[in-house]
Amino acid sequence: MAKTDYKTAVQNLLQEAGITINGNRSWDILVKNENFYQCVLSRGSLGFGESYMEGWWECRALDKMFYRLFRADLEEKIKSNFRMKLLWIKSKLFNQQSRSKSLKSIGSHYNIGNDLYKKMLDPLMIYSCGYWNDAKDLAEAQRHKLELICQKLKLKKGQTVLDIGCGWGGFAKYSAEKYGVKVTGITISKEQQKLASERCQGLPVEIRFQDYRDVVQKYDRIVSIGMMEHVGHKNFEAFMQVIKRALKVDGISLLHFIGGNSTRYHTDPWINKYIFPQGLIPSVRQIGQAMERTLILEDWHNFGLYYDQTLMAWMDNFKRAWPEIKSEYSDIFYRMWEFYLNSSAAAFRAKKLNLWQLVLTHPHSTEIYQSVRPDSFSSFQKVYSNENLN
Numbered sequence: 001m002a003k004t005d006y007k008t009a010v011q012n013l014l015q016e017a018g019i020t021i022n023g024n025r026s027w028d029i030l031v032k033n034e035n036f037y038q039c040v041l042s043r044g045s046l047g048f049g050e051s052y053m054e055g056w057w058e059c060r061a062l063d064k065m066f067y068r069l070f071r072a073d074l075e076e077k078i079k080s081n082f083r084m085k086l087l088w089i090k091s092k093l094f095n096q097q098s099r100s101k102s103l104k105s106i107g108s109h110y111n112i113g114n115d116l117y118k119k120m121l122d123p124l125m126i127y128s129c130g131y132w133n134d135a136k137d138l139a140e141a142q143r144h145k146l147e148l149i150c151q152k153l154k155l156k157k158g159q160t161v162l163d164i165g166c167g168w169g170g171f172a173k174y175s176a177e178k179y180g181v182k183v184t185g186i187t188i189s190k191e192q193q194k195l196a197s198e199r200c201q202g203l204p205v206e207i208r209f210q211d212y213r214d215v216v217q218k219y220d221r222i223v224s225i226g227m228m229e230h231v232g233h234k235n236f237e238a239f240m241q242v243i244k245r246a247l248k249v250d251g252i253s254l255l256h257f258i259g260g261n262s263t264r265y266h267t268d269p270w271i272n273k274y275i276f277p278q279g280l281i282p283s284v285r286q287i288g289q290a291m292e293r294t295l296i297l298e299d300w301h302n303f304g305l306y307y308d309q310t311l312m313a314w315m316d317n318f319k320r321a322w323p324e325i326k327s328e329y330s331d332i333f334y335r336m337w338e339f340y341l342n343s344s345a346a347a348f349r350a351k352k353l354n355l356w357q358l359v360l361t362h363p364h365s366t367e368i369y370q371s372v373r374p375d376s377f378s379s380f381q382k383v384y385s386n387e388n389l390n
Helices: 003-016 036-053 062-071 074-080 082-093 113-120 138-153 170-179 190-199 233-246 269-274 284-291 305-328 331-349 377-389
Strands: 160-164 182-187 205-209 219-225 247-260 296-302 353-361
Touching (some): 003 036, 036 331, 113 305, 138 170, 138 219, 138 247, 138 305, 138 353, 160 170, 170 205, 219 233, 233 247, 233 284, 305 331, 305 353, 331 353
Parallel strands (some): 160 219, 182 205
Antiparallel strands (some): 296 353
16 A cells, blocks of 8 residues: 555545645644554554654644644545545555554653642642633632532531532632532542642541442532542442432532533543543433433533633643753643643633533422522622531
8 A cells, every 4th residue: 555545535534624734824734754644544543643742743823723623524434435444444454654652651650749730820739721711811710610619509607518620629719618528539640639638638628549439428518529530430420429428308418510512432532542541521321321220310401512611721831841851751742731731621622612500409308409500600609608607
């Protein structure tokens, strides 16, 4: 099979998305290694990502390029194109390329550490989508998100709150300080437990190294921010059962997570290998089935486009911090992280991914839940917060 066949196939495919090989627009791709074409056809998204990490191609605006790829639905077009499928089969059969030695050591560079996150995230270290309504920057968007969650939970002083997958303790710190609640955060990351405990010192907050399935106490409120993506489809129902078991009858629970438009049982190969191993984006069907006969759905809120802004803000912070931290990492790590943040932002921009907030209650609850949707966040926040802190 001639290399020109692979090149022509990839060129034609990208052209359908408005992307030109070696073009002069910011979203066009500059190919620096001709093996790129066969690599993409033989390995799909994994080859596309790894070839970028290796420096086989460049793009001045990765987010714009990915947006066009997602909007063009190229995956579906490949499935229905017989010639493209034939080329894919041949590229798999005759691909004699060995993987680069540099990629074999990527695992040693993937121990990101808290220092990078401190520089990339906001001061509260929230590693999930911000709420950008009325927000002027990332820090404010994340405070707005936490405030919105607190309002949806209808927090009151003295209540007990379970934070499943508490990260670095951002929500625990915010809610304990502002609403006077007692928070138990659980995580299975020793590093996160250590830092979260330090950041919440002096507050009515306990950070435990604990799996969510081992929770036995009951709480007034339960929150989980950015955790469902790591639960796995086989455990969705068990996760909901834990919430039901741990939630007081008159309690409220909120889940904040990324949601997909279609039901899948695996994630993108590149993301699975380099970013979120064993992760899975839940679908409406999967979440609905998991909640059946277990919890009552009170509210479902989607603001996925805000994740685009959040990811691009993280990208800006990452690039700004790179000169200070690059001695701890490698150029391959930089390109991997750049690929991850830009492709993810584009997926939300193209509405291939969503950000969902679900409010759930116990099936025996007799309380009427009023949904929260601030039009002007700053004014709404002032009224609601004063009312609940009195």
